[in-house]
Amino acid sequence: MATQGIDPSSISLSSNGSILHGDPYASVIADSLGVTIRAGGANDLCTNQGTCKGTNIDCTNSGACGGSTNMGACKAPQRQ
């Protein structure tokens, strides 16, 4: 789990889209990305990572959750 917050004003982008981190914690975290996990983007769909039990309200992942399209976090519904 993330252990501390990051000041948003310490995050900027260069003119070629490279992220510039002014916060050392953010730098360390960013550099720690080892295994490339597929980003979801606008196509964020059934993105369960880790424990996936039963049928998710939005994603209905009732089967195996280890596939390439089931990485990341699970988008949960808003409670009414």
Added chain:
Amino acid sequence: MVSEASLAGALSNKRFELIILPTEKCNFRCTYCYEDFQIGKMSRSTIDGVKRLIEYRADEVEDLTLSWFGGEPLLAPDVIREIGGHAYAVCKDRGIQFHGAMTTNAYVLNSVLFDELMAMGHNSYQVTLDGDRDWHDRTRLLANQKGTFDVIWRNLISAQAHPDRFTITLRLHVHADNIESVRMLYRKLKEQFGNDSRFEMFFHKISNLSGDKGIPQTELGYNEYREALAYITDAKSVADEVNADVTLSDYICYAARPNSLLVRADGRIGKCTVALNDPRNDVGRLLGDGTLDLDQQQLQRWFQGYRDMHAQTLSCPLSTLPA
């Protein structure tokens, strides 16, 4: 609290995502749509800019995702061919993982075009259905008000004949008035695609986002929605063990990720695909030489969730964005 793995994925320069709107025109007029279709096809300058930007980022990234959005992106197939083909070639040349994804209504996604897109690494699609033909053709209409279900269904079956691995995720819209229709559709989909793991389904609770102009659609409450899904899928109940609060807490929306940018057809840079007409979403411009002219303060508004790792703000920065 968000995990460090999710945080790393959002903050890393090893990953880069462009959500590209090659045109903001659409051949559909879904009765609940929030877009205004004012901006047309991407200009030459912006196309060149996107290609150059991809080249710049290729020096650093290990994983590049192009996510096509619109309007209907396949109304500008030449733009997708040019940018998508370029990105695919650059990534292949540099050993970068490439992911091509698209949110499309699939109306023009015939087998020839599908084969062409697959050949350049575009193997992930999201297609929306509003129910079986009866309901879908009431709400997902062409601009000339004709229904679209039969053509989409034909294109999905054509795609199924493709020999290679892809993912077509079928987003099934559910509201209080179409439950029976979605149930029929669900059975039809299970019969046609149930044994083909390349096809996935997920349900989405819909409401009318177009203001007064659409057919009113009654949004289901949380418990009603769970009951509806259980009925549609013939499940005894939707599993209780899914804890929405826990799962929501580790999701960082693309709009909150510094390594994800939205490129609009007119070259404007944004963060969110929902707030297209919201000035808070204009964070800069992409120039023809591939450089970004960004308003850092405007951009940083989308990163507010990192301050205290606020789950809701990270999962949907728009929901808490100050006016």
